[in-house]
Amino acid sequence: MKLLKSILVSVALAGTAVPALADYPERPITLYVAWGAGGGTDAVARLIAVGLEKELGQPVNVVNRTGGSGVVGHAAMAEADPDGYTLGLATTEVNLMHWLGLTELDYNVYTPLALMNTDPAGVQVSADSEYKTVGDLLKAINDSPAGTFKATGSGQGSSWHVAIAGMLNAAGTDASKVTWVPSDGAASGLQELLAGGVDIVPSSLVEARALIEAGRVKSLAYMSSERSQLFPDVPTLKEESGSDWEFGAWRGIVAPKGLPDDVRDRLVSALETVYNSEDFQGFMSKQGFGARFLPGEEFGKFMATNDVNFGETMKAIGLAK
Amino acid sequence: MDAIAQAFGLVTTWDVIFSVLLASIFGLFVGAIPGLTATMATAMLVPLTFFMEPVAAVGAMVACSAMAIFAGDIPGALLRIPGTPASAAYVEDTYRLTQKGKAELGLGACVLFSALGGLFGTLVLIFAAPSLAEFAIKFSSPEYFWIALLGLTCAVFMGASNPARGLLSLFIGLTVASVGLNNPAGIPRLTFGSTEMLAGIDFIPVMIGIFAISEVLRTVMAGTGATEGAPRAVGNIFRDWGWMLKNYWAQSLRGNVTGTAIGILPGAGADVAAYVSYAVSRRFSKTPEKYGEGHVEGVIEAAAANNASLSSAWVPALVFGIPGDTITAIVIGVLYVKGMNPGPTLFMFNPQTIYAVFLIFILANLIMVPLGWGLIKLSKNILRVPKQVLMPLILIFCIVGAFASNNAVYGVTIMLVFGIVGYLMEENGIPIAPCVLGIVIGPILEKNLISTLIKSQGNLLDFVNRPVAFGIFVLFCLIWVAIIWSWIRPREREEAAWVPEEPKP
Numbered sequence: 001m002k003l004l005k006s007i008l009v010s011v012a013l014a015g016t017a018v019p020a021l022a023d024y025p026e027r028p029i030t031l032y033v034a035w036g037a038g039g040g041t042d043a044v045a046r047l048i049a050v051g052l053e054k055e056l057g058q059p060v061n062v063v064n065r066t067g068g069s070g071v072v073g074h075a076a077m078a079e080a081d082p083d084g085y086t087l088g089l090a091t092t093e094v095n096l097m098h099w100l101g102l103t104e105l106d107y108n109v110y111t112p113l114a115l116m117n118t119d120p121a122g123v124q125v126s127a128d129s130e131y132k133t134v135g136d137l138l139k140a141i142n143d144s145p146a147g148t149f150k151a152t153g154s155g156q157g158s159s160w161h162v163a164i165a166g167m168l169n170a171a172g173t174d175a176s177k178v179t180w181v182p183s184d185g186a187a188s189g190l191q192e193l194l195a196g197g198v199d200i201v202p203s204s205l206v207e208a209r210a211l212i213e214a215g216r217v218k219s220l221a222y223m224s225s226e227r228s229q230l231f232p233d234v235p236t237l238k239e240e241s242g243s244d245w246e247f248g249a250w251r252g253i254v255a256p257k258g259l260p261d262d263v264r265d266r267l268v269s270a271l272e273t274v275y276n277s278e279d280f281q282g283f284m285s286k287q288g289f290g291a292r293f294l295p296g297e298e299f300g301k302f303m304a305t306n307d308v309n310f311g312e313t314m315k316a317i318g319l320a321k
Numbered sequence: 322m323d324a325i326a327q328a329f330g331l332v333t334t335w336d337v338i339f340s341v342l343l344a345s346i347f348g349l350f351v352g353a354i355p356g357l358t359a360t361m362a363t364a365m366l367v368p369l370t371f372f373m374e375p376v377a378a379v380g381a382m383v384a385c386s387a388m389a390i391f392a393g394d395i396p397g398a399l400l401r402i403p404g405t406p407a408s409a410a411y412v413e414d415t416y417r418l419t420q421k422g423k424a425e426l427g428l429g430a431c432v433l434f435s436a437l438g439g440l441f442g443t444l445v446l447i448f449a450a451p452s453l454a455e456f457a458i459k460f461s462s463p464e465y466f467w468i469a470l471l472g473l474t475c476a477v478f479m480g481a482s483n484p485a486r487g488l489l490s491l492f493i494g495l496t497v498a499s500v501g502l503n504n505p506a507g508i509p510r511l512t513f514g515s516t517e518m519l520a521g522i523d524f525i526p527v528m529i530g531i532f533a534i535s536e537v538l539r540t541v542m543a544g545t546g547a548t549e550g551a552p553r554a555v556g557n558i559f560r561d562w563g564w565m566l567k568n569y570w571a572q573s574l575r576g577n578v579t580g581t582a583i584g585i586l587p588g589a590g591a592d593v594a595a596y597v598s599y600a601v602s603r604r605f606s607k608t609p610e611k612y613g614e615g616h617v618e619g620v621i622e623a624a625a626a627n628n629a630s631l632s633s634a635w636v637p638a639l640v641f642g643i644p645g646d647t648i649t650a651i652v653i654g655v656l657y658v659k660g661m662n663p664g665p666t667l668f669m670f671n672p673q674t675i676y677a678v679f680l681i682f683i684l685a686n687l688i689m690v691p692l693g694w695g696l697i698k699l700s701k702n703i704l705r706v707p708k709q710v711l712m713p714l715i716l717i718f719c720i721v722g723a724f725a726s727n728n729a730v731y732g733v734t735i736m737l738v739f740g741i742v743g744y745l746m747e748e749n750g751i752p753i754a755p756c757v758l759g760i761v762i763g764p765i766l767e768k769n770l771i772s773t774l775i776k777s778q779g780n781l782l783d784f785v786n787r788p789v790a791f792g793i794f795v796l797f798c799l800i801w802v803a804i805i806w807s808w809i810r811p812r813e814r815e816e817a818a819w820v821p822e823e824p825k826p
Contacts, residue, residue, distance in 0.1 A: 064728065102502065
């Protein structure tokens with residue numbers, strides 16, 4: 001009876017204890033990732049976790065919540081308590097999945113903390129393709145009947161689909177002229193390209209890296225305002241065709257909405273230190289990921305701008321519901 | 322030659338040997354715990370590899386995955402719970418052997434032919450990697466479509482005596498596979514508005530539920546009698562090696578070849594290799610009726626195949642950076658971190674590192690024999706534990722494994738539901754294997770069917786107008802002709818002998 005009483009008392013105490021935010025963090029932090037262990041997003045998350053651990057003095061555990069094209073993991077990041085002990089590495093899908101009608105969830109359900117990386121899309125074709133420039137390719141697509149050209153690299157209505165649709169849209173070509181073949185990801189899409197099943201893979205350059213270096217695939221253009229550090233020989237889309245269309249997959253740390261300001265500021269400054277650390281910069285350049293930092297509110301604005309642009313493109317091609 | 326000498330130097334350092342040894346033991350234990358897959362074992366190693374040198378890191382993953390695939394055979398044989406999906410194909414046989422008091426025969430076959438299969442796959446990896454990958458890389462969606470259909474065909478005629486029940490089981494599996502968002506059109510199916518179910522039914526908890534929880538349920542229903550049927554000890558596993566090698570060398574070799582071929586295909590891994598080669602073995606056996614009743618022939622071929630595929634899955638991974646299975650998918654991530662970017666340039670600029678990895682492959686498959694023997698000696702203790710103690714322990718392991726698959730209680734729910742499904746299926750004489758295979762291959766089939774249709778704009782001729790696709794299509798037709806022939810011909814004889822199956826008590 002005495003034991004029971006003491007248990008009850010301690011439970012009651014634990015329940016009423018108010019988290020002393022000044023001491024944040026006083027227990028381990030969970031970092032959700034919506035993609036599987038071993039992938040690119042997972043690797044970035046683990047690197048950030050190690051850095052944050054050093055900065056905050058508490059263990060940061062990466063937890064993979066995969067599935068549903070990212071919906072499951074992104075929902076978990078939004079639904080946790082906004083106490084700073086649950087963070088998430090959000091990805092481009094935040095700006096896409098609500099347009100597809102998969103979820104109500106959009107960027108507004110998060111407290112933006114820091115953008116850590118963007119990977120602009122490239123326009124990859126097979127090395128023996130007859131098209132030498134993106135201009136030739138766009139012209140050929142425009143002049144051919146619909147369905148002549150096929151592209152792949154991600155699922156229906158996901159990042160790289162929007163990348164190529166937006167590029168065509170901006171060039172004044174009907175986006176449905178290129179048939180989109182849904183695939184699990186860039187790796188299986190690139191294999192289809194080699195096998196001759198498709199003509200274009202508009203994935204990031206990092207994903208195509210091994211095959212570009214092996215001389216099996218060439219990249220015709222880079223959908224960014226500046227050239228890639230990884231492949232500086234690849235021209236930007238603007239240089240080649242004058243188009244203003246830009247598309248990049250991004251990754252950034254978010255917390256659930258309603259995070260206290262002091263916790264947010266602590267995390268933003270810790271993330272900035274992590275971003276500037278040699279470990280992080282070295283890893284990103286070695287892997288070929290594009291490092292880009294935007295703190296708190298600016299990251300929020302970045303997501304808002306992307307959301308509008310992607311939404312317009314997806315409506316134009318009939319993907320948005 | 323210089324590179325090979327350097328490679329020896331890279332491998333024969335204390336930290337490499339030590340990491341390989343520790344990773345092997347880790348892989349053996351994870352593989353032996355029901356429900357924890359070789360992929361999971363490899364994934365759990367990833368954070369540790371960040372602190373290792375490149376060769377030690379990759380070597381640890383090689384050793385860990387090879388050991389886990391082999392160790393999955395042990396709980397399969399002793400408890401009828403395959404440790405990894407790759408062992409599920411022949412779990413009936415090894416378990417029946419154990420029940421007959423011949424555990425050492427089944428497990429001896431697993432150790433020997435796993436190691437031989439791994440060595441064979443490694444040799445192929447070393448000598449034929451570039452040109453073989455060159456062939457497999459030409460596979461597009463029509464080729465995969467036919468391979469998947471071939472796999473499903475195998476699934477049904479693997480489902481023992483009654484094709485109708487096999488089909489029923491397959492359809493249960495295909496229905497489970499269609500849940501969620503991961504279909505080509507990205508349309509949520511059968512999700513009932515649940516966010517969790519958008520992710521679909523995760524395969525790992527299904528496996529744990531359908532194989533392990535159903536066993537726990539069966540034990541509960543049967544009451545906690547004495548641990549009858551369990552042998553007191555596993556005998557000398559080396560005893561039967563001589564005659565197995567003499568009588569079944571052809572099956573072993575065929576398993577090696579099948580496994581290696583399937584491993585090289587991007588996306589098809591050890592589990593598909595085991596299922597396909599078990600079915601092939603049964604098809605060509607002189608005594609197909611013994612399969613599933615405790616016959617070592619199919620075990621030899623499938624155990625050889627799953628370890629061979631594990632090694633050969635590295636071919637497309639190393640040469641093109643395209644994973645051959647889920648394990649190499651994880652390994653590719655680590656290769657990049659370690660600056661060993663996969664691609665043909667790896668063979669040009671860093672041949673010594675590649676050769677070092679190959680040497681570790683050989684090393685891992687050699688130490689599999691003594692370490693495997695040790696684990697089998699230890700694991701026989703599992704059988705001495707009364708079921709009242711063992712079953713709750715299994716339940717705990719299962720819950721941990723199901724939770725760990727996606728760090729969510731959802732996994733535990735799936736596991737429990739499929740425990741009941743598996744129990745009901747077994748009680749009604751519906752085979753489990755076609756269902757499991759349907760869950761794995763169904764999405765592959767659908768994806769490649771839709772991809773091919775989208776690309777050809779509905780022209781069915783595109784399914785067969787590529788030479789390799791046509792070749793597999795012909796093979797597929799031949800197998801169906803053989804199946805239909807076998808139905809028509811011995812019908813009179815079978816009908817006379819056919820007795821309705823009694824539900825198990």
